[in-house]
Amino acid sequence: MKQLERGYSALMAGPVGVYISVPFCKAKCTFCNFASDAFGTERMQHYVDRLCVEIRGAHAAAERIGASLPSAVDTLYFGGGTPSLLSAQQFREIFQHLRGEFDLDTDAEITLECAPGQLADGTLDELLRQGMNRISFGVQSFVDRETTAVGRLHTRQQCYAEIARVTAAGVRDINVDLIAGLPHQTAQSWQYSVEQAIASGAPHISVYLLEVDEDSRLGREMLEQGSRYSASAVPDEDQAAEWYQHACDMLREAGVQQYEISNFARPGYPSRHNLKYWKRQPYIGFGLDAHSMLLAGPDAVRFANTSDLERYLGQGSAAKPLRLFESEQDATNGQVDVVGPGEAFEESLFLGLRLNEGVDLGILQSQFGESLLEQTMPALIEVRDAGLLELDTGRIRLTPRGRLISNEVFSRLLDPTAA
Template sequence: MVSAAVGLYLSVPFCKAKCSFCNFASDAFAPSRMEGYVERLCAEIRGARCRAEQMGATLERAADSIYFGGGTPSLLEPEHFVRIFAALREEFDLAKDTETTLECAPGQLADATLDELLRQGVNRVSLGVQSFVDREAAAVGRLHTGTACEGEIARLQSAGIENIGIDLIAGLPHQTEVSWRESVARAVARGVKHVSVYMLEVDEESRLGKEVLEGGTRYGAREVPSEDDAAAWYEVGCEMLGEGGVLQYEISNFACAGYESRHNTKYWRRQPYIGFGLDAHSMLPADAYAVRFQNADDLDVYMSGDKQAPLKMLRHDHCAEVRRVGREEAFEESLFLGLRMNAGVDLRVLRDAFGESMVESVIPAVHEAREAGFVVLDGDRLRLTLRGRMASNEVFSRLLVTSAA
């Protein structure tokens, strides 16, 4: 992993309501807990350098991306952001062109908060739209309408925030191909610069997913489209966004030229980032290849006074609080994270970093994946095809099993 300016992620888990599809460590926690949470968050930021040193990791002062995720970070008060940014500037040297992103639910960003965020340098907003179709949004607990979403986009644009992104989900209850096309078309028409397209996750980590798996009827579980339909609509979305000038650059992410997410790209390129707050993840360079660590996903544990309480075991070896990434794992990560991006991976770069034998270990699986139509190998450039992106987990598992053999 090459040395680079670090990305800063700040988790704010507070929501007005918990969406039925959400499997994140966020909830409708009491607003009275925000003050203590911000205090704990700032303390964690100020202790970051010592924490990294204790892990044998390198934490550079230079930072060029800040990402407030959640939850709904816009629910914080203006003075909370003043204190958080003050803590960040104490510990990090922020680049003049730092990409500073705020996740926001439509209709949940007060004027005073927006004014303060602009003063602090926020220059990118990611709106959790999910659907512009009112019936679909209401079915999963969203508190906005499609018209309200369009109004929020216009309001942010008028305030001078040009870099606006939205999230859309394919496979929501009551969704049809016609309604999906409507959501994508309205996103393009509003001139947003970035769109993230996700297919609904059906697992036991969300209320809706659990209900679907158990054959229940709550949360619109009986109205969830099939996986095949959602996959087909994902392809429709790729085509419509491309025609509208919002080009795919990663499996789930599309952007106008020059508006790709700098912060999220760090994840896929294995550049350093550090997370603060509930359930935040980090990866920093270390003596070997990297060290990964994760904060607790329980709010009470995170808020405890024990300085080590935020650490949560990453069950790689079932006992280590901090997971050290060695050569083989770093190679696997470089391969499957790089393949998530449309640009793919350069096998020459992997050879230089990890050696010829490591790359050669996956070449038979690469050829099999190419024969199956999952990848394209153009010289030393390996990329997923559209079919490969649709079956990316299968492709990655084939390659990783081979490299681990």
């Protein structure tokens, strides 16, 4: 048990990462079914009020479930939705409550997700005053026909202009999101988008394969073989996979190195916040559908807020107490999952394999003991023999082919009967 406690302590020690969910959009992408939508100004302010109450009660809530919540914060991530739609005053309120509950490091990485053309000058100025130093642009494509088809409101020219504007304002750490497999996309148009992302000078680029939720507008149309949302123009999965691999090659040649299945960075620019997820370091999420993982003795605990906006906002005045894990005003789903040694081992395996550096088997053994690793070794060898995994010098990592079908690899490792 002491060996496991030492393993967990080493794994989870250090400052916490904070994620803040802002579920507002000017328009919802056709393929998306996240807990986000277009809302009025009054609803947005009510949400911010609730968010601030939740932040203010964070340490008390963690204590109620026996979890350890560090006060030091070294990464802060505003995700959504489109967080940039909040006003300067609303961000000021959020930061005031964050600094009242946590100690935000002077060199903390502070990221804002942003849709091109949806960041007001006043909001940008306020965020810079608050220490924001990283922006992630949801570009998705530099081809207007493709972004229009999925309901995005920006143009290629707006993307160029926005990157130039925030760079001139002093933001050097910029990410550009691209999606392979959008409606009307071709091999040529995909190559163009990747070329433009590289030419933008952004030090971080994320490349995702299109995932269409069955309950989204595009998902329902694809099932029904309709035509309103360009379902018939969605490339097949094999094409998108080829384009993803081509992007990997192009980015590598341009000096933007892959460090995770979907993420590429120039030296010194990986996302510190997202690395917390993959390395199982502590983080706490606030807002709609936000997830958390904290240390609780020798174990870890995971919990998530409700994805129901009405439940999150509650009834009546925003000043009504919101006490997590305790009352009808509970913002969470009311469930705390304890992550014991077996589950922690599995998480360390499949989250670590998302990283190009892979998993150090010696560290895994020191943290969790020999038996769990021995039980998994036959599946590791089988996946290696299938050309999906490299296993050498005490370290395992996915091959390029393995990254393309990573979910299948993880299923084989966690459930040998899935092979």
